[in-house]
């Protein structure tokens with residue numbers, strides 16, 4: 001957009017119980033972010049001066065958590081029907097009669113600045129703006145038992161989306177005239193019934209409404225992601241013992257690795273690789289060796305923590321590759337079990353996990369049997385910012 005948008009406000013309807021989506025979908029995570037947060041962020045970024053999020057009674061804390069850290073929004077308790085919720089939002093907003101107000105479904109997360117701009121611009125030409133998509137599929141009428149009984153002309157039909165835009169007074173007056181015993185599917189219907197002209201503007205295919213559980217899979221697939229790579233390296237010294245922990249497995253051996261935790265160099269290198277991929281420092285930042293809490297700790301705890309940070313960012317681990325460098329013990333007999341253990345800890349497919357081993361031909365500290373070294377690489381997909 002070249003010119004800035006005129007001042008506008010927004011009502012985001014997040015009061016649904018979401019029975020068809022299997023739970024209140026507006027609070028569910030999509031790409032690591034609550035569904036409602038996607039559109040509230042989009043509205044604030046586009047310059048909305050006041051965003052009222054209408055929630056059902058008792059959901060105020062969920063809204064506060066979902067929108068934590070954002071400024072320029074507030075929660076308002078809605079009513080039983082959508083009409084009541086939007087009216088409550090408008091009352092809370094207030095402002096001059098000609099204030100543009102966008103009413104948006106929280107369940108449509110992928111709201112673009114372009115759609116917002118088109119809606120507001122259309123208010124120069126009509127009493128309301130309705131983003132919509134043409135109907136691409138042919139339409140059929142069918143009997144309740146699924147037998148087709150004729151086609152429906154799709155020429156003049158549109159799939160309505162949100163946000164729908166009106167001036168504050170237009171929408172408030174239209175609601176005042178709306179029959180109390182009727183329910184309206186959307187605000188354009190209310191304004192149209194009151195005699196207003198509502199103009200269709202170009203919607204967005206990505207502005208889909210999350211309705212059914214499978215819609216979330218489709219929405220996740222629509223989120224642009226960036227591939228990130230991290231690497232890690234770790235060394236532990238050999239000392240007296242009877243077994244050694246490597247890649248989450250305890251292997252009988254005539255020595256052990258010395259360390260503050262269980263000294264599993266494979267898991268430490270891999271934990272650092274994952275932390276590296278997401279720019280979250282290193283294992284020592286998260287689990288300081290000076291803290292007695294981690295004395296003798298099983299290192300799968302560290303790896304799980306790193307994987308959890310990826311999940312919290314809406315990311316996923318694509319693959320990991322660990323190389324153990326030592327003369328002894330022989331790693332090969334344990335490789336498959338190590339891969340299985342890593343796949344289990346990280347909750348990723350087995351073919352996304354590689355464990356390799358090499359000697360250093362008798363050279364260096366690993367060759368002399370003074371210590372074991374481990375290297376790891378991890379690739380992670382994170383939602384693009």
Ligand code: MG
Nearest residue numbers: 234235265268
């Ligand atoms: Mg270590």
